[in-house]
Amino acid sequence: MSIWQIFQRLQPFVKPYYKQITFALFLTLLGAVTAQVNPWVLRYTVDTVQSMLDKNWGIMQGRDLLLRISIILFVKEIVNTFIVFGQRYFGEKIRIKVSSDLAQEAVSRILTYNLSFYSDSDNQKGKLQTRIDRGVESLTKLIQNFFIDILPLFANSIVALAIMFSANFYVGAIALAILPVYFWVSFKQAGELQGVRRKLKTQRENKSSGLINLIESIIVIKSFVREKFEGRKQYKTQMELMESQLKTRRTNFTYDGIKSFVEQIGVVLIIILTAYLVLDHQMSIGAIMFHILLFNNVSAPIRQLHRIYDEMNDALTYSEGFFDILDADNAKERSGDFTPESIQGDYVLHNVSFTYPNGTKALFNIDVTIKSGQTTALVGLSGAGKSTLINLLIGFYAPDSGTLLLDGLSLSAYNLPALRNEIGMVLQKNHIFKGSIAENIRYGQMDASMEDLMAAAKKAYLHDQIMELPAKYETDAQMLSGGQQQRIAIARLFLKNPPVIFLDEPTASLDAIATEQIKNSLDAIKKGRTVVIISHSLSQILDSDQIYVMKKGHIEESGTHTELYEKEGLYREIFDASARSLNLDKMIELIAKE
Numbered sequence: 217m218s219i220w221q222i223f224q225r226l227q228p229f230v231k232p233y234y235k236q237i238t239f240a241l242f243l244t245l246l247g248a249v250t251a252q253v254n255p256w257v258l259r260y261t262v263d264t265v266q267s268m269l270d271k272n273w274g275i276m277q278g279r280d281l282l283l284r285i286s287i288i289l290f291v292k293e294i295v296n297t298f299i300v301f302g303q304r305y306f307g308e309k310i311r312i313k314v315s316s317d318l319a320q321e322a323v324s325r326i327l328t329y330n331l332s333f334y335s336d337s338d339n340q341k342g343k344l345q346t347r348i349d350r351g352v353e354s355l356t357k358l359i360q361n362f363f364i365d366i367l368p369l370f371a372n373s374i375v376a377l378a379i380m381f382s383a384n385f386y387v388g389a390i391a392l393a394i395l396p397v398y399f400w401v402s403f404k405q406a407g408e409l410q411g412v413r414r415k416l417k418t419q420r421e422n423k424s425s426g427l428i429n430l431i432e433s434i435i436v437i438k439s440f441v442r443e444k445f446e447g448r449k450q451y452k453t454q455m456e457l458m459e460s461q462l463k464t465r466r467t468n469f470t471y472d473g474i475k476s477f478v479e480q481i482g483v484v485l486i487i488i489l490t491a492y493l494v495l496d497h498q499m500s501i502g503a504i505m506f507h508i509l510l511f512n513n514v515s516a517p518i519r520q521l522h523r524i525y526d527e528m529n530d531a532l533t534y535s536e537g538f539f540d541i542l543d544a545d546n547a548k549e550r551s552g553d554f555t556p557e558s559i560q561g562d563y564v565l566h567n568v569s570f571t572y573p574n575g576t577k578a579l580f581n582i583d584v585t586i587k588s589g590q591t592t593a594l595v596g597l598s599g600a601g602k603s604t605l606i607n608l609l610i611g612f613y614a615p616d617s618g619t620l621l622l623d624g625l626s627l628s629a630y631n632l633p634a635l636r637n638e639i640g641m642v643l644q645k646n647h648i649f650k651g652s653i654a655e656n657i658r659y660g661q662m663d664a665s666m667e668d669l670m671a672a673a674k675k676a677y678l679h680d681q682i683m684e685l686p687a688k689y690e691t692d693a694q695m696l697s698g699g700q701q702q703r704i705a706i707a708r709l710f711l712k713n714p715p716v717i718f719l720d721e722p723t724a725s726l727d728a729i730a731t732e733q734i735k736n737s738l739d740a741i742k743k744g745r746t747v748v749i750i751s752h753s754l755s756q757i758l759d760s761d762q763i764y765v766m767k768k769g770h771i772e773e774s775g776t777h778t779e780l781y782e783k784e785g786l787y788r789e790i791f792d793a794s795a796r797s798l799n800l801d802k803m804i805e806l807i808a809k810e
């Protein structure tokens with residue numbers, strides 16, 4: 217991406233602030249003129265003082281001159297203060313506003329993206345966050361640079377150069393001749409930094425995602441006493457980052473030295489030439505000061521050039537990743553137009569195959585029929601593809617091939633938000649948002665009253681436990697135990713009250729008593745609804761109307777419990793193994809004794 221393309225991309229974000237921009241530009245022009253006042257005043261002062269000395273005049277005759285230049289400099293300084301304030305204030309204002317617009321745009325976009333986008337390794341939590349943060353930061357810095365540094369400084373520079381040329385062609389020519397050398401050195405510097413900068417970017421992202429992973433894994437790390445091992449991993453990342461940072465600094469210091477040297481050559485050449493012209497009576501002595509100060513104005517932006525380059529390179533490096541996020545149109549969830557009043561939940565899958573974006577083939581030629589009002593169970597060993605199948609049914613992913621119909625219509629024709637409003641999901645591990653228990657349950661139905669909320673919590677066997685907590689429904693939900701958090705998810709489902717329910721091992725993290733309670737309440741909610749359940753717990757499978765047994769992405773068998781049990785296939789194998797793992801014989805023996 218070129219800097220020009222970046223500016224084009226920024227245009228829609230900057231456009232709403234065109235009034236502030238116009239004003240900032242006007243101030244820039246004014247600032248460029250007032251910046252030349254000092255050289256004029258100094259030349260005038262030196263020349264006038266010189267002629268006074270020639271006439272043997274003293275301080276009495278010079279009072280007027282001193283008063284005049286004091287007033288001019290004072291007024292100029294006041295005007296300049298307002299100009300600089302205005303430039304900075306409006307530049308900052310534009311920067312802050314554009315920065316928040318860019319960040320908000322990124323958030324709005326990623327919320328519309330499908331799960332493939334989030335499972336991409338480039339979009340892991342830490343990496344995605346760094347890409348957005350760095351992108352917004354460098355782009356807004358570019359805008360700030362443009363209004364606060366580049367425009368005012370270059371306007372100053374051009375005006376000063378024009379004055380130098382009008383004073384004397386050769387003086388102007390020297391000032392102008394230094395510029396390409398300076399540009400060339402800065403360009404070389406930028407080129408050398410480019411590779412390191414990209415490396416720095418990746419290393420920074422790795423470091424921040426590494427730290428997030430470390431925090432998330434702290435219990436495992438501590439229980440295995442792997443603090444030193446993890447510390448060494450972080451140290452290695454840190455060292456690589458440090459190496460790149462040092463290289464960047466080394467390069468900068470070397471080139472800064474060269475640029476300083478080039479600039480000083482310019483100053484020396486101008487002094488020599490002007491002194492010659494003064495001695496040759498072509499100019500007054502004030503011209504020496506005049507030209508040096510003007511050259512100072514010409515070279516000021518050039519002194520900043522490497523920093524501007526640096527920040528432009530930052531923008532070039534990070535904006536690409538940022539705009540990639542905004543441009544990920546292929547990651548947008550494809551939603552159809554059909555908005556159902558309500559859905560029955562009659563799913564028919566024929567010959568459905570599915571591959572995850574990373575290339576894992578998870579489902580092969582699946583034929584499944586889910587009847588409305590019935591409970592369909594998905595059984596199989598770990599990794600068989602059960603959760604993947606549910607992901608397809610809720611439209612998180614689309615099949616590679618085959619047909620997936622809901623109530624006789626292709627699932628792709630449905631408006632996704634409308635579809636998902638009709639579906640409830642309870643997963644093995646449910647997400648609990650930062651906030652109170654009440655806020656978390658209310659996620660099921662945002663306008664629910666406190667009474668509705670309590671009724672849902674009661675059905676999920678959670679209400680009594682909540683009432684024992686000091687802050688009751690206002691308690692921080694993330695402080696609850698795994699089982700209690702699971703019941704929050706179930707309470708959300710009761711509150712949402714959808715006609716179709718997907719349960720992916722809903723009682724996996726509950727104790728035996730809670731599992732029984734939840735099973736009872738899930739049995740109640742199942743009535744009259746379409747339910748698809750994945751469970752390793754036999755008690756939840758046995759009374760399903762239809763069971764599909766999956767193996768390595770295929771449907772191995774299907775039927776009712778009795779049919780499958782008698783078939784003596786995979787289902788029977790899983791069933792017998794579960795019974796043995798539960799030590800059922802012993803349990804029955806013990807129960808019989810009582």
Ligand SMILES: Nc1ncnc2c1ncn2[C@@H]1O[C@H](COP(=O)(O)OP(=O)(O)OP(=O)(O)O)[C@@H](O)[C@H]1O
Pocket residue numbers: 335572573574576577578596597598599600601602603604605
């Ligand atoms: N987001 C993903 N990206 C890539 N591959 C995935 C993703 N999720 C699951 N898989 C892979 O797809 C296959 C099926 O996984 P799935 O989670 O559907 O199995 P499952 O039957 O639900 O297993 P379990 O009972 O352990 O939850 C596995 O090989 C798994 O590694």
